[in-house]
Amino acid sequence: MSIGTPQFISRLVTTAGVTAIMVAGSVGAVAGKELLTLGATLDMYGWNPGNQPGYQNWAAEAVWGNLVKCNSVGGLEADMAESWEVSNGNRTFTAKLRPDLKFSDGSPVALEDVKASFEFLTTSGRGADYEDIEFEMPDAQTISLSWPEPQPILNNKICSANILPMTVLAAGNWDVPIGSGPYVLDDGATTTGSEYVFKKNSDHWNASDYPYDNLVIKVITADGAAVSALTTGQIDATLVAAGSLETVKAAGMEVIQFLGQTPRLIISDRTGAKIPALGDVRVRQAMNMVFDKAAMAEHLYLGNAEPTAQVYRKGTAAHIVDLEDPYPFDVEKARELMAEAGFADGFELEFPTMTGQNFETLLPYVRQQLALINIRVTEVPLSGANAISDLLSGKFPVVLWQLGNDGNSAFQIYVESTVDGWWNLQHVGNEFIDGRWVKIATASAEESAALQQEINRYVVDEAWFAPFVYMGSTYAFNPEKVSIPTQSDAEALTPKLRDFQ
Amino acid sequence: MSSLIKSLLRSIGVVLVVTFATFALMYGNAPGIAQSVLGLSASPESIQQKIMQLGLDRPLLVQYWNWIAGVVTGDLGRSYYTSESVSKALSNRVPVTLTLVLMTLGLTAIFSVLLGVFAAVKGGWIDRVVQWLSVLGTAVPGYVIAIVLVFAFAVMWRLFPATGYVPPHRNLTQWFMSLVLPVSALLIGAVAGVATQIRSAMLDMLDRDFVRTLRARGIDERLVLFRHVLRNAAAPGLTALSLTMIALLGGAVFIELVFALPGMGQLANASAQISDVPMVMGTVLVTIVLVLATNLLADIGVALLNPKSRS
Numbered sequence: 001m002s003i004g005t006p007q008f009i010s011r012l013v014t015t016a017g018v019t020a021i022m023v024a025g026s027v028g029a030v031a032g033k034e035l036l037t038l039g040a041t042l043d044m045y046g047w048n049p050g051n052q053p054g055y056q057n058w059a060a061e062a063v064w065g066n067l068v069k070c071n072s073v074g075g076l077e078a079d080m081a082e083s084w085e086v087s088n089g090n091r092t093f094t095a096k097l098r099p100d101l102k103f104s105d106g107s108p109v110a111l112e113d114v115k116a117s118f119e120f121l122t123t124s125g126r127g128a129d130y131e132d133i134e135f136e137m138p139d140a141q142t143i144s145l146s147w148p149e150p151q152p153i154l155n156n157k158i159c160s161a162n163i164l165p166m167t168v169l170a171a172g173n174w175d176v177p178i179g180s181g182p183y184v185l186d187d188g189a190t191t192t193g194s195e196y197v198f199k200k201n202s203d204h205w206n207a208s209d210y211p212y213d214n215l216v217i218k219v220i221t222a223d224g225a226a227v228s229a230l231t232t233g234q235i236d237a238t239l240v241a242a243g244s245l246e247t248v249k250a251a252g253m254e255v256i257q258f259l260g261q262t263p264r265l266i267i268s269d270r271t272g273a274k275i276p277a278l279g280d281v282r283v284r285q286a287m288n289m290v291f292d293k294a295a296m297a298e299h300l301y302l303g304n305a306e307p308t309a310q311v312y313r314k315g316t317a318a319h320i321v322d323l324e325d326p327y328p329f330d331v332e333k334a335r336e337l338m339a340e341a342g343f344a345d346g347f348e349l350e351f352p353t354m355t356g357q358n359f360e361t362l363l364p365y366v367r368q369q370l371a372l373i374n375i376r377v378t379e380v381p382l383s384g385a386n387a388i389s390d391l392l393s394g395k396f397p398v399v400l401w402q403l404g405n406d407g408n409s410a411f412q413i414y415v416e417s418t419v420d421g422w423w424n425l426q427h428v429g430n431e432f433i434d435g436r437w438v439k440i441a442t443a444s445a446e447e448s449a450a451l452q453q454e455i456n457r458y459v460v461d462e463a464w465f466a467p468f469v470y471m472g473s474t475y476a477f478n479p480e481k482v483s484i485p486t487q488s489d490a491e492a493l494t495p496k497l498r499d500f501q
Numbered sequence: 502m503s504s505l506i507k508s509l510l511r512s513i514g515v516v517l518v519v520t521f522a523t524f525a526l527m528y529g530n531a532p533g534i535a536q537s538v539l540g541l542s543a544s545p546e547s548i549q550q551k552i553m554q555l556g557l558d559r560p561l562l563v564q565y566w567n568w569i570a571g572v573v574t575g576d577l578g579r580s581y582y583t584s585e586s587v588s589k590a591l592s593n594r595v596p597v598t599l600t601l602v603l604m605t606l607g608l609t610a611i612f613s614v615l616l617g618v619f620a621a622v623k624g625g626w627i628d629r630v631v632q633w634l635s636v637l638g639t640a641v642p643g644y645v646i647a648i649v650l651v652f653a654f655a656v657m658w659r660l661f662p663a664t665g666y667v668p669p670h671r672n673l674t675q676w677f678m679s680l681v682l683p684v685s686a687l688l689i690g691a692v693a694g695v696a697t698q699i700r701s702a703m704l705d706m707l708d709r710d711f712v713r714t715l716r717a718r719g720i721d722e723r724l725v726l727f728r729h730v731l732r733n734a735a736a737p738g739l740t741a742l743s744l745t746m747i748a749l750l751g752g753a754v755f756i757e758l759v760f761a762l763p764g765m766g767q768l769a770n771a772s773a774q775i776s777d778v779p780m781v782m783g784t785v786l787v788t789i790v791l792v793l794a795t796n797l798l799a800d801i802g803v804a805l806l807n808p809k810s811r812s
Contacts, residue, residue: 043771046583051538125539127547174584192585192593194666194763220664220761228651228663229761355774385776386533388541415542422541 034213036482036500039220039229039238043193047174049117049162050124054491056239059217060162061497062198063104064179067095067114069498070159070490073316074408077488080109080163080180080205089442090150093158097141098205103165104177104184111143116166118145129157150441153411182210182497194219209498230476237477237484239494242304248476256484257304258472260492262311262405263362265466266416268425269397275347278397282341284463287398288327289334290369297469300361305471310460311405311416313470313492317445318409318452326460331372338373346374351400352382352391358402366400394425405470407490409452410440417459432458508800512793516786517569523785524565527778531557534776538581555581568782577786578779580772587783590768595787597666598764601756602749605684609691610742616692617699617738618731621707631696638693644755647686651759654682664761683760687752691745698741702734709733736803743799747792 044059045051052060068076068084076084081095101109115137121130136144151157168178176187183198190197198215200207218234220226223241230238231251240248245255265287272279293307309325312318338344349370353359359379367377382390391399403423406412415421418437419429436451443451459465473493477484488496535551536543543551552558556567571578577587620631655663661682667675706712707730715725754766765784772780 044583046580046585048584051540051582053540123547123550125541125543125547127550128544175586175589189671191666191668191763192590193768194761218665218761219763221767222758222761224648224651225664225759225761228656229665232655232659232663234662234664383774384533385527385530385537387537389533389536392536392541 035216036212036214037216037218037235038500039226039235040217041221041223041226041239043219043221044196044217047177049164049169049177050121052162054489055493058215058497059185059196059198061181062183062215063177063181063185064162064164065101065181066161066163067097067158068155069488070155070408072407072488072490072492074155074406074411074490076155076159078206080114086154088146090152090154091148092144092146093154094142094144097143099141101180101205102203103180104201105165107165107167109163109180110166111137111140113166114143114163116169117163118161120164120169121161126160130161152437152441153408153414156408156411180204182207183215211501215497230478233478236481237475237495237500239473240476242302242474244476245302245304245474252479253476254479256475256477256487256495258475258487258489258492258494259306259313259470260404260472260489261402262308262313262467262470263358263400263402264311264468265366266399266401266403266423266425267397267464267466268394268399270462270464271426271428273426274395274397275349277341277343277347280341280343281462282337283343284466285327286334286337286341286373287370287375288463288466289330289337290372291366291466291468292329292369293325293468294329296365297471300365301469301471304474305469308467308470310456311403311465311467312409312412312452312456313405313407316405316407316409316412317449318413318456320453320456323457323460327463327466334373344374346376349375349377349398350380350396351377351398352380352396353400354382354387354391359400362400362402392422392425394427396425399425402471404491404493407492409456410448411490413437413440413452413455417455417464505801508797512797515793516789519789520569520782520786521565523782524568524778525561527776527781528561528564530776531555534581534778537775568779572786577783580780581777582775587779590780591765591783591787594763594765594768596668597762598750598753598757598766599791601680601683601687601753601762601764602746604680605687605691605749606742606746608684608688609695609745612688612692613695613699613738613742614731616696618703618726620696620700621703622726628700631700634689635693635697638690641690642755643686643690643752644759646689647683647756647759650682650686666760666762666764679760679762683756683762686756686759687749690752691749694748695738695741695745699734699738702737703730706730706734732806736807739799739802739806743795746795750788750791 038058040056040058042056044057045053049064065080067079067081069079071077080097080101082098084093084095086093097109097111097114103109115135118130118133121127132148134146136146138144145158163180165178177185182201182204184201186197186199196217200210200213204210218229220229220235220238223244226235226238227240227244227247229235230240230248230253249255267278267284267287269275269278270284277283297303297305297307309327310320310323335344338346351363353363363379370377380396403416404412406415413433414437416423417430417433418424419427419434433455436455440448440451475494483501484495484499485501486499488499531552532548534557535548535555539547539551556564568578575588577591579586580590616627616631616634620628651663654660662679665679667679669676712725712730715729716722753764754770756762757764757766765787768780769784769788772784
């Protein structure tokens with residue numbers, strides 16, 4: 001058989017094909033069940049413990065422990081503390097540390113490390129939340145953290161502190177994470193920005209709840225690439241865009257639909273300081289009535305959403321189960337309200353927009369519907385370093401945003417409705433809400449829920465927002481590799497690391 | 502030698518101008534940067550503290566001078582957001598992008614010369630294929646080709662990994678396999694551009710008197726083509742290759758995104774969006790040095806190939 005004959009070419013092609021398949025097989029080979037490989041649609045924020053967002057941050061969960069962890073509705077779960085108590089009118093949190101805890105560098109966990117970890121947070125973005133803490137350590141395993149005032153969101157503040165050795169915090173060296181979490185970073189096998197590799201911390205107090213011996217987090221930012229990686233077995237689970245739902249289902253993947261966001265108009269200029277019309281509740285109510293929420297859920301969100309009249313998620317303390325929508329879709333009624341208020345001719349609004357907020361889907365519809373009551377919307381794209389500060393500056397009277405609906409509804413009230421809340425964009429106080437907020441700080445769980453629901457009803461009646469639907473992220477996973485029986489994320493955006501079984 | 506020194510001095514000037522312009526464009530956003538670093542919940546006090554900590558309260562020239570002084574000592578600073586050393590980040594990222602680009606460039610040179618020469622000499626269907634390829638490569642963006650390649654060769658036939666990069670020191674075979682599709686996606690457009698340049702240059706040379714004279718002397722046609730015609734046609738090809746190298750650095754941004762490769766393009770894109778000044782400056786510095794080095798090498802190559810250009 002000479003070179004160039006059909007037989008030779010046929011054999012060459014066959015050999016090349018077999019070789020390629022063998023090599024590809026070795027590349028695509030999926031390791032045994034001891035390995036969990038997660039796709040992350042954004043890179044992590046490095047290893048500074050004070051700068052760790054919750055969203056998709058499995059790396060932080062892997063390497064660091066907390067005194068306690070927050071569950072999906074803001075309640076507390078055990079972690080480094082084996083027991084704890086809230087006392088002194090919600091001012092003091094006392095925790096008893098587990099014995100024999102160790103950091104990944106082999107050093108024992110001491111109460112001084114816990115203290116240093118909370119003190120370190122005074123240098124973070126939420127520094128003000130931790131400034132006035134006083135620490136007491138009555139014995140070698142017990143630490144009390146006390147604030148001078150009652151703390152309505154005490155749980156959130158305690159859960160947010162990652163515990164590190166005080167020496168590491170003092171040195172400020174964030175190259176390799178040191179912690180007492182369920183996994184330890186394998187720095188040698190890690191490619192920053194692409195693939196983070198972890199090995200199980202067999203000394204972890206709760207190692208049995210983290211069944212995988214190895215954890216790999218692959219950063220895959222493009223949705224198409226994430227879907228390809230999932231369907232070809234390169235990763236076991238990832239967030240996907242709603243448009244990719246059918247593709248991943250067809251490939252045998254299972255999907256969890258999180259409803260952790262409530263896209264809405266945030267009508268922040270409620271005093272009418274910038275746009276007098278917005279100071280009239282009838283105008284704000286009219287703005288609520290031009291949106292067909294059922295149609296939005298079906299068409300804009302492809303059925304992966306639920307219409308809502310309130311911003312607080314189902315199952316949270318503030319959610320009102322039997323709340324009927326006071327602003328059903330009724331354009332004629334909305335026009336009447338505008339006319340009654342003396343603003344039949346409407347007004348101009350500028351909406352700030354940023355990438356990643358689904359504006360390509362939302363804005364055309366919202367602009368068109370508001371135009372029905374002569375509210376004319378122009379878009380102001382925000383980008384770069386000033387985007388967030390511009391957004392929060394209060395210069396926009398109304399903001400269209402996909403805001404989260406936190407499982408800890410008290411925290412959501414703090415963020416959105418109290419005078420200090422960063423999403424209360426004008427930072428204008430309100431007697432009704434501020435009065436109840438003070439009471440929530442020292443209320444029992446039942447009293448707190450009642451007060452939160454009063455606040456909820458108030459912001460609905462006063463039309464502080466124009467909520468559209470509950471919607472959120474689509475999380476796809478390979479059921480042959482992973483099961484996700486629980487959902488612990490208070491933000492309801494993705495599973496937490498402890499949810500992967 | 503003096504022209505080489507002049508080129509080097511010019512290059513240093515270009516580096517200073519470009520880096521200063523980049524620095525100046527990002528200057529003045531101190532509160533915004535601090536707010537972005539600290540997050541939505543940052544108080545005005547913590548924002549002010551962060552501004553001071555990052556040195557963003559200093560005048561532009563002082564900040565730029567500090568950065569240049571760091572560069573000279575090999576310290577490119579640390580990311581505002583992740584605290585990662587910029588040098589370390591670049592040492593991870595630059596090899597990925599350079600591997601992608603240089604592998605594509607090498608294959609582009611080989612395929613372009615082959616296709617360009619054959620298209621010019623043989624004409625007929627090869628010529629039409631080159632021209633068709635040129636239209637295809639120009640009209641279809643690399644990332645579209647990439648998506649098609651992923652769907653066909655990774656999702657349908659499972660021959661290559663859909664995403665990811667494996668460093669060669671970890672597994673040479675997997676490293677090679679992880680680059681096949683990204684390089685292929687970049688290659689089509691690159692070959693399209695360079696092959697047509699070489700084809701045109703070859704056709705131009707084949708019409709010259711010296712070729713007719715060589716043939717009249719009975720010299721072997723292969724010698725005429727490869728020793729004389731191709732050598733004279735190589736200068737435009739080399740220039741096209743150097744431009745392609747620069748274009749590939751840009752194209753790699755999209756390819757890195759589609760294949761989730763941890764390259765410099767992804768880093769530059771992500772850093773620019775959040776005004777991570779040290780990271781942006783690091784990627785700009787490396788990119789401008791690569792571009793200038795490419796131009797310098799191309800000039801040297803052209804000079805070696807064509808003695809007339811040395812003057």
